[in-house]
Each structure stands twice: as structure tokens, then as C-alpha cells.
Amino acid sequence: MTTQDNAGNLYIVSTPIGNLGDITERALRILAEVDLIACEDTRHTNKLLTHFSIKNKTLSLHDHNERQRQDQIANLLQEGKNIALVSDAGTPLISDPGFHIVKYLRELNLSVVPVPGACALIAALSASGLPTNRFTFEGFLPSKSGARKATLTALANEERTMVFYDAPRRAIDTVDDIVEVLGEERQIVIARELTKTFETIHNDTAGNIQKWLREDPNQLKGEMVLMIEGVKVDTSEITPQITETLRMLVKELPPKKACAITADIYKVKKNMLYDLALSLR
Numbered sequence: 001m002t003t004q005d006n007a008g009n010l011y012i013v014s015t016p017i018g019n020l021g022d023i024t025e026r027a028l029r030i031l032a033e034v035d036l037i038a039c040e041d042t043r044h045t046n047k048l049l050t051h052f053s054i055k056n057k058t059l060s061l062h063d064h065n066e067r068q069r070q071d072q073i074a075n076l077l078q079e080g081k082n083i084a085l086v087s088d089a090g091t092p093l094i095s096d097p098g099f100h101i102v103k104y105l106r107e108l109n110l111s112v113v114p115v116p117g118a119c120a121l122i123a124a125l126s127a128s129g130l131p132t133n134r135f136t137f138e139g140f141l142p143s144k145s146g147a148r149k150a151t152l153t154a155l156a157n158e159e160r161t162m163v164f165y166d167a168p169r170r171a172i173d174t175v176d177d178i179v180e181v182l183g184e185e186r187q188i189v190i191a192r193e194l195t196k197t198f199e200t201i202h203n204d205t206a207g208n209i210q211k212w213l214r215e216d217p218n219q220l221k222g223e224m225v226l227m228i229e230g231v232k233v234d235t236s237e238i239t240p241q242i243t244e245t246l247r248m249l250v251k252e253l254p255p256k257k258a259c260a261i262t263a264d265i266y267k268v269k270k271n272m273l274y275d276l277a278l279s280l281r
Contacts, residue, residue, distance in 0.1 A: 125161070188227060
């Protein structure tokens with residue numbers, strides 16, 4: 001599907017999550033050159049722009065007015081204007097405003113251009129020590145314990161690393177619920193204040209993290225990413241015969257299809273075969 005001729009671009013611009021040195025040259029150039037910057041919080045973004053001596057027009061675009069702004073943004077783009085969209089920190093749309101307007105603009109065949117940069121979930125995951133080949137991002141955990149436990153219960157058998165954002169003020173309550181639902185031996189990692197002066201990345205069992213947070217109130221401050229190790233798959237059921245069958249199938253088929261066929265033949269869980277399939281390609 002082609003975009004509209006002579007229309008402008010909406011640039012999805014990533015900004016630093018703490019350390020201002022993490023902004024990219026491309027992001028700075030675009031923020032300086034666009035006709036307008038749509039911001040989650042204009043006051044917050046103006047501090048960033050002032051730091052880099054960028055003088056440009058800003059417009060508020062947040063959760064409460066995003067749908068009301070979409071026609072205004074679309075009209076400006078159709079007039080040939082270029083617009084940057086930024087959140088308060090990190091990559092817009094990742095648990096931040098922007099989804100509705102991007103969806104709307106793409107339905108109108110208007111150009112949406114990503115400008116990559118800092119993202120808290122990727123930064124945290126990369127340094128966590130947990131498996132990164134497969135993971136799921138679940139956004140913010142519910143603030144109320146009942147809903148939070150329900151979310152954790154639904155994910156209890158998830159094999160991928162789970163990544164969440166959480167408010168530090170409720171971190172102890174969250175870890176208490178993790179211990180209750182997933183058990184005190186489940187490995188978790190808390191990444192706090194990433195790229196900032198008091199950056200902390202701490203991994204341990206849920207039970208030990210529970211004690212650590214209660215003993216050190218300083219860990220209940222700042223922005224937080226919470227990661228939970230997925231359930232470890234028992235590969236003892238994978239016999240040499242299963243491995244050989246999978247080896248032959250992955251030569252001809254995509255890994256997921258090869259796993260599905262092998263699992264059906266030998267009546268094993270296909271999820272336990274996926275990593276093996278990738279290693280056999």
C-alpha cells in the first residue's frame with residue numbers, strides 16, 4: 001500500500017530514558033527540522049529541547065487527547081508538514097501514547113517513520129542474564145493485587161522470559177504476589193533507574209528479592225522494569241528418534257511447522273522442540 005504523494009511524515013522519535021548522551025544524531029536532526037513536535041508532556045520535552053538548543057513548536061498529545069488530535073495531525077501531514085512524535089522517555093507507543101494515531105494515519109496511507117533509539121524494556125532485557133531469544137512484553141502489571149495475581153496466574157506456564165513495567169512504590173506488593181503465584185524459587189530481575197546515576201540491575205529468586213526490597217527502601221524509587229524467568233521445559237522426553245525426525249523436517253520446513261509435525265507424531269509438546277529446531281537448521 002503506497003503512501004499519499006506530497007504528504008509529510010510522522011516520525012516516531014525515541015528519546016533518552018535517563019542519560020541524555022543516548023539520543024541519536026538522527027533524532028536531534030529530525031527534532032530540529034520538523035514543522036511540529038507532538039509530545040506526551042510539552043514541559044518535559046521542552047527541557048530536552050532546551051538542553052540541545054533546539055527551538056521548535058510543540059503540541060501536547062497524550063492518552064486523554066490522542067483521538068481528538070488525530071484529524072489535526074492527519075490534516076497537517078496532508079498539507080506536507082513533517083511532525084515528530086515523542087514520549088516523555090524512550091520509544092513512543094511502548095506503554096506510552098501514540099497507538100491510536102499511528103493506526104489512524106496508516107489507514108489513511110500516510111507515512112509513519114520510526115527513528116530508533118532508547119527503550120527501557122530492551123535495555124533491561126539485554127543486561128538481565130535471562131534468556132533473550134524468546135520473550136514477551138506485558139506492559140504494566142495491574143495496580144490492584146487481585147488483578148495482578150490473575151495476570152500472573154495466566155502467565156504461570158509461560159516459557160518465554162516475561163518483561164513488565166511496574167511502579168516502584170508497589171514493587172514489594174508485586175513481588176509478594178509473584179512469590180504467592182509463581183513460587184519463591186522463580187528467578188526474577190529488577191532493573192531500576194536505567195542509564196541514570198543510581199542504575200541497579202539485581203537478579204535473584206523471588207523470595208530473596210522480597211527480602212532485599214524490604215531491607216533496602218532505596219530500591220523503591222525511580223523507574224522500574226521487572227523481568228521473570230519463564231518456565232523451564234523438561235527436555236528429557238526428547239529422544240534421539242525425535243531429534244532425528246526434527247532434523248530431517250527442518251531441512252525442508254520452517255521451524256514452527258517442523259515442530260508441530262514432530263510433536264504430533266510423538267505426542268510431545270511442540271514448545272519444547274522449538275529451540276532444538278533452531279539449533280538443527
